[in-house]
Amino acid sequence: MTGYLDPFIRGVDHHLLADIKKAIQGEYNAIHCYQLLAEQAPSSKERKQILEIREDEIKHYNQFINLYYRLTGKRLKPQVTESCPSNYLEGLKFSIEDEQETVDFYLEISDKAKESYIRKLFKRAAKDEQNHAVWFLYFYTKYCCKKAK
Ligand SMILES: [Fe+2]
């Protein structure tokens, strides 16, 4: 698709724009912190999976940046705004909660959006985030069970 999305040429939905901005910032922080988390992973298998999750976040980031551009004509340039958790276990705990919250947030955006392209984009991203949450929960459980033995 090229050009701006029709319904927003006449009246930009400012709540939607604020939500997309927040989503872009969240993806940007996740891309940064998942790089550090991958480096702390105890096995190459886990590292590879975290890097795959990070690839999904890069894809979401690019999709949302492009969407924001099509709605406003502006290119956002986010900065890292959060510090990442300091160790692997804390990183997993943080990521499980963050991914779960992001699922809710994206589904809300999807439900509120009037344009079907935006609805689909956020619904699909929500499914990815749900999948990420399950991977992180699995790693967390594995890590804790191993420690408890
Ligand atoms: Fe994401």
Ligand SMILES: [Fe+2]
């Ligand atoms: Fe995610």
